[in-house]
Amino acid sequence: MTTNDLLEVHPALFDRVRLAIMAHLSVAKKPVDFNTLLAELELTRGNLSTHVRRLEEDGLVRIDKTFVDRKTRTTYACTARGKKEISQYLTAIEALLRSSL
Amino acid sequence: MTTNDLLEVHPALFDRVRLAIMAHLSVAKKPVDFNTLLAELELTRGNLSTHVRRLEEDGLVRIDKTFVDRKTRTTYACTARGKKEISQYLTAIEALLRSSL
């Protein structure tokens, strides 16, 4: 059954914000910083902060903090695990797509 | 931007159970009854009941109640709206798929 594939998908990806974050990070060549992501996704800061932290806790995203011009600069990158999970998500959806069209 | 497509997706579909329900119903030739869906998706009755009701409230699913052998029989079917929304979902994900692989 195709629908069972959905149960294999990482739970954190079943949220539109987190999926959008992962989609963004998984295609980026370089780490993306907080404000860039914020602008692209049109979220509040708190919302982005908590979602990305959850993704980090689940090992899908890596968070790096540095200083640029004496200001903090936080960047996010997709981990290998993250790429794997998003790929698995897409595979599951693809299966649905094939079976339903 | 491909990620913006995600924001167009119906919020009710961002739940693995509801997505599984819709996937199931959207491919079915005939309405599917409660217990069939229950067995296929391995849920508790309460869980299925509430999720499918939400889908009905959002106009994605039609609920029909009849009597068979003096027992109640509830069946679910995907509405036209439901097919449209699931299709939009799949389109958005397909866009992600293309851009990220």
Added chain:
DNA sequence: GCATACTGTTTGTATTACAAACCGGTTTGC
């Protein structure tokens, strides 16, 4: 008539998404 099973629904709880308030530090205005 009483117990058991079938088909769902309602309710209580625990989780979670979200934005507002907050916080440490920096730059700007005076």
Added chain:
DNA sequence: GCAAACCGGTTTGTAATACAAACAGTATGC
């Protein structure tokens, strides 16, 4: 040099929601 405004996020309070347990109505077996 002091206060106000700003920057880059984090923490907290609240409202929504996912879930399973308890419940309800009906039918069947004894």
